[in-house]
Amino acid sequence: MKVVMAQRILRANDQVAKENRERLQRLTTVNLISSPGAGKTTLLEKTIAALKGDVVISVVEGDIYTTRDAERIAGQGADVVQVNTEGLCHLDANMVGRALDHLNLAGTDLIVIENVGNLVCPAEFDLGEDYKVAVLSVTEGGDKPAKYPLVFRQSHAAVINKSDLIPYTDFDLETVTREIMTINPDLEIFVISARTGEGLEKWCAWLRDRVREKKN
């Protein structure tokens, strides 16, 4: 597994994001954003396993210090590059561009960027991705979309994860879904338990369709 260290940004983020987008024009790229512990890595592990033999996924793992998530992804047999942000709380286009240098882009259909766990500033940085996907877990409480609207406004899809735990929380799926739709009526919403696999098929079908659409 390769590890890329963050460097000082020398050029404007949007310019580098544009260059990343040009490099990735044949590929579909998804930027996963959530607070810590929402289950991005587990969702990604299950997604890689479910799409195996169908969609080749490569992963850019953003983490502040450790390589634990990248090791989990490598365990699924996916090509993965770890970006160590060295204390920074988000990925930027420059870090992603350097990570792309280490991936086999020609052999990849879908790149998933797992952003640093943080619901605030990752939403402000274009990485050159096609889709931002917000992940919200039911154990975080249903007030997150209203408190952090930018990430939901910028995203194309939202995953409500840990749905198997709904009976043990005060999470009101109907109310939260309504609030998310108020912020962004165009969002695709997936209710998933990455742990049990509930709802995973619909999410994987959406990804498969996005990959197919981009190739054609």
Ligand code: MG
């Ligand atoms: Mg993770």
Ligand code: ZN
């Ligand atoms: Zn940040």
